[in-house]
Amino acid sequence: MTTFELSIDALRARRNSKWNRYGSDVIPAWVAEMDFSVAAPIQAAVQQTVDQMDYGYPLRNGNRADIAVNNAFAARMKERFDWEVDPDNVLALADLVQGTFAPIRVFSEPGDGVVLQVPAYPPFREAIIDNGRRLIEFPMVDDGTRYQLDIAALERLIDPTTRILVLCNPQNPTGRVFERDELLEFGRVAIERDLIIISDEIHSDLVFDGRKHIPIASLSPEIAARTVTITSPTKSFNIPGLRCAVVYFGTAALRDRFFKSFPRRMVGAPNIIGIDATVAAWTQGQPWLDEVLAHLGKVRDRVASRLRKELPEINFHIPEATYMAWLDCSKLGFNVTAADFFLQNAKLAFSPGETFDPASRQFIRFNFATSTAIADEILDRMVEAVKRARS
Amino acid sequence: MTTFELSIDALRARRNSKWNRYGSDVIPAWVAEMDFSVAAPIQAAVQQTVDQMDYGYPLRNGNRADIAVNNAFAARMKERFDWEVDPDNVLALADLVQGTFAPIRVFSEPGDGVVLQVPAYPPFREAIIDNGRRLIEFPMVDDGTRYQLDIAALERLIDPTTRILVLCNPQNPTGRVFERDELLEFGRVAIERDLIIISDEIHSDLVFDGRKHIPIASLSPEIAARTVTITSPTKSFNIPGLRCAVVYFGTAALRDRFFKSFPRRMVGAPNIIGIDATVAAWTQGQPWLDEVLAHLGKVRDRVASRLRKELPEINFHIPEATYMAWLDCSKLGFNVTAADFFLQNAKLAFSPGETFDPASRQFIRFNFATSTAIADEILDRMVEAVKRARS
Numbered sequence: 001m002t003t004f005e006l007s008i009d010a011l012r013a014r015r016n017s018k019w020n021r022y023g024s025d026v027i028p029a030w031v032a033e034m035d036f037s038v039a040a041p042i043q044a045a046v047q048q049t050v051d052q053m054d055y056g057y058p059l060r061n062g063n064r065a066d067i068a069v070n071n072a073f074a075a076r077m078k079e080r081f082d083w084e085v086d087p088d089n090v091l092a093l094a095d096l097v098q099g100t101f102a103p104i105r106v107f108s109e110p111g112d113g114v115v116l117q118v119p120a121y122p123p124f125r126e127a128i129i130d131n132g133r134r135l136i137e138f139p140m141v142d143d144g145t146r147y148q149l150d151i152a153a154l155e156r157l158i159d160p161t162t163r164i165l166v167l168c169n170p171q172n173p174t175g176r177v178f179e180r181d182e183l184l185e186f187g188r189v190a191i192e193r194d195l196i197i198i199s200d201e202i203h204s205d206l207v208f209d210g211r212k213h214i215p216i217a218s219l220s221p222e223i224a225a226r227t228v229t230i231t232s233p234t235k236s237f238n239i240p241g242l243r244c245a246v247v248y249f250g251t252a253a254l255r256d257r258f259f260k261s262f263p264r265r266m267v268g269a270p271n272i273i274g275i276d277a278t279v280a281a282w283t284q285g286q287p288w289l290d291e292v293l294a295h296l297g298k299v300r301d302r303v304a305s306r307l308r309k310e311l312p313e314i315n316f317h318i319p320e321a322t323y324m325a326w327l328d329c330s331k332l333g334f335n336v337t338a339a340d341f342f343l344q345n346a347k348l349a350f351s352p353g354e355t356f357d358p359a360s361r362q363f364i365r366f367n368f369a370t371s372t373a374i375a376d377e378i379l380d381r382m383v384e385a386v387k388r389a390r391s
Numbered sequence: 392m393t394t395f396e397l398s399i400d401a402l403r404a405r406r407n408s409k410w411n412r413y414g415s416d417v418i419p420a421w422v423a424e425m426d427f428s429v430a431a432p433i434q435a436a437v438q439q440t441v442d443q444m445d446y447g448y449p450l451r452n453g454n455r456a457d458i459a460v461n462n463a464f465a466a467r468m469k470e471r472f473d474w475e476v477d478p479d480n481v482l483a484l485a486d487l488v489q490g491t492f493a494p495i496r497v498f499s500e501p502g503d504g505v506v507l508q509v510p511a512y513p514p515f516r517e518a519i520i521d522n523g524r525r526l527i528e529f530p531m532v533d534d535g536t537r538y539q540l541d542i543a544a545l546e547r548l549i550d551p552t553t554r555i556l557v558l559c560n561p562q563n564p565t566g567r568v569f570e571r572d573e574l575l576e577f578g579r580v581a582i583e584r585d586l587i588i589i590s591d592e593i594h595s596d597l598v599f600d601g602r603k604h605i606p607i608a609s610l611s612p613e614i615a616a617r618t619v620t621i622t623s624p625t626k627s628f629n630i631p632g633l634r635c636a637v638v639y640f641g642t643a644a645l646r647d648r649f650f651k652s653f654p655r656r657m658v659g660a661p662n663i664i665g666i667d668a669t670v671a672a673w674t675q676g677q678p679w680l681d682e683v684l685a686h687l688g689k690v691r692d693r694v695a696s697r698l699r700k701e702l703p704e705i706n707f708h709i710p711e712a713t714y715m716a717w718l719d720c721s722k723l724g725f726n727v728t729a730a731d732f733f734l735q736n737a738k739l740a741f742s743p744g745e746t747f748d749p750a751s752r753q754f755i756r757f758n759f760a761t762s763t764a765i766a767d768e769i770l771d772r773m774v775e776a777v778k779r780a781r782s
Binding site for chain 1: 631
């Protein structure tokens with residue numbers, strides 16, 4: 001067992017959503033958080049502030065505390081992706097979802113079209129619809145080996161009122177890590193059609209098999225000038241409840257255009273625990289993350305090999321990134337949604353496919369960021385439930 | 392010494408803005424936080440979440456965690472002010488400033504007039520100006536005994552493009568607690584001229600001498616229907632860095648009007664540490680607050696009596712609420728601003744009057760939420776500096 005895996009008892013003692021939304025006989029494998037303890041430097045940073053009850057208006061290194069986040073983001077982008085970013089163009093806020101709503105609001109008008117890859121993280125659909133924009137679905141295409149961006153289809157979807165392309169890279173829930181050529185093509189379309197790109201790169205730390213994440217804004221100044229990159233340590237360092245995320249404007253001009261219509265203080269100030277945790281994660285968390293990633297890779301492979309062998313009717317591609325497997329259960333012939341089948345018959349809570357794409361009722365998203373023991377129990381229950389349903 | 396007062400060494404060890412913006416020879420008495428440890432139930436609630444590293448998507452009592460804030464707010468308003476509020480009409484967010492920006496955005500259009508009492512908390516000026524609204528200054532009138540609302544003047548200030556009245560009650564920085572008749576008159580104007588009231592009531596817990604805070608929205612259904620009340624435990628329970636505040640819409644119709652143009656997720660989700668601290672403060676923090684308030688009352692009286700005796704040229708009214716004294720130093724004849732005089736000559740950092748009102752360059756706001764020992768040192772330094780300047 002690794003140092004970060006937790007027992008089911010420790011997990012059930014938590015008061016989080018993952019382990020408490022369903023009954024105590026259900027094993028949760030839904031919402032995107034990991035069943036792990038956090039990196040020691042994060043815990044130490046949080047504990048220091050708590051020990052001092054240092055809950056006043058925060059300063060770090062002589063500056064407003066959120067500037068420490070901006071600087072940590074810039075240093076990390078340089079180190080991990082050789083991407084030079086200007087800390088002055090970062091906006092730290094509470095969460096990535098907020099970081100989607102606000103740019104959609106600023107860079108489009110009511111009724112304008114916003115393109116979203118589907119399947120998609122559900123709040124991105126809301127960010128478009130709740131803001132009164134027109135959702136243009138851009139389906140990922142399964143070519144039999146993996147999900148692809150169909151650039152020709154994208155070009156056909158864009159009309160004169162389209163303003164924004166939402167990109168999710170690595171893609172949640174399909175686990176794709178887009179390659180340079182795909183991203184360049186995507187960027188070319190944005191340039192040719194004069195569109196803003198909102199690029200969710202929150203899974204960029206969770207990439208397997210030696211693949212490389214490429215921030216789309218790092219590809220060229222022309223792409224950067226129209227790209228809003230959003231990311232956060234919350235997924236890869238397992239701290240979503242602490243609420244800290246960043247919005248990065250590819251140029252000062254883009255940033256200024258944003259702030260001209262959306263004052264900075266409208267988004268609220270990030271809290272000091274989230275700030276301290278974020279800075280610790282980004283500056284000292286990598287050794288922990290390397291270990292976690294090695295573990296996640298092993299669990300991913302274990303899930304893949306058992307499913308291929310014991311439930312070969314489930315169609316899926318091994319995720320290139322993220323701790324999510326996007327499983328097509330259509331061939332199992334359930335007469336309820338796939339998520340409902342496993343909840344009712346296996347006491348397993350997966351994320352329902354239809355929340356990512358209304359057409360994907362026979363899909364589930366399986367969050368495998370857990371201990372090997374719990375992953376095995378989940379797989380046992382899946383296999384048993386399908387077997388029982390057939391007999 | 393009380394259980395919550397802290398030594399100057401413990402305070403200087405903190406990394407907050409208050410104790411670190413100026414040199415280590417300066418005693419800070421500016422930004423609105425207290426030099427105290429927090430209530431034990433707050434610390435226990437924070438520590439529980441930290442011990443469990445329960446940083447995932449949070450749930451409390453089987454619901455989204457921010458609903459626990461809404462319920463704690465409703466219970467507290469009933470208990471403290473006999474005010475019935477509907478938890479469904481509460482929006483929990485990061486901070487009060489954000490809670491000002493967003494309603495100004497929703498309930499007025501660019502160029503519309505927004506009335507603000509002056510002197511005023513500086514971010515309220517920004518909330519009006521940064522949103523492209525027209526700032527209409529509504530001066531508090533010093534009648535020789537205290538600062539008053541001049542309702543006749545208010546009525547003259549309102550024009551056909553005025554949409555919003557910002558009320559701060561208890562008022563920061565003058566320390567006034569408005570009485571029922573004053574609030575009813577203010578509300579009458581809002582009704583007659585069809586205006587929205589944004590009522591900052593963050594200091595409502597910090598009221599002295601047996602006075603009673605009255606939430607303006609509690610006065611009548613007609614006032615409630617046009618009132619957005621904003622508050623937070625951050626001032627009275629000393630947790631501004633943890634970031635949690637509430638916006639309360641007086642009716643479901645007002646709430647729906649807000650959310651129709653400003654989706655809930657645009658404001659971001661509050662963080663779990665701030666939520667746990669807020670719920671602990673509002674449900675278990677009152678015994679601590681009662682002790683703190685008794686201490687603050689004593690320090691206030693000590694400040695007032697020494698200033699009256701030793702610096703009688705300083706004009707001020709004893710604050711009815713808040714831990715701020717609004718001191719008019721005009722008669723001392725400084726040839727720099729009053730804040731600069733004390734910073735340069737007494738190594739004291741007060742909030743500069745001109746940030747609350749450009750005309751108040753000879754005012755300072757003195758934050759006296761500190762130990763008796765530190766308050767005495769501040770008073771000694773003030774008296775000495777004035778004496779030296781005269782000799």
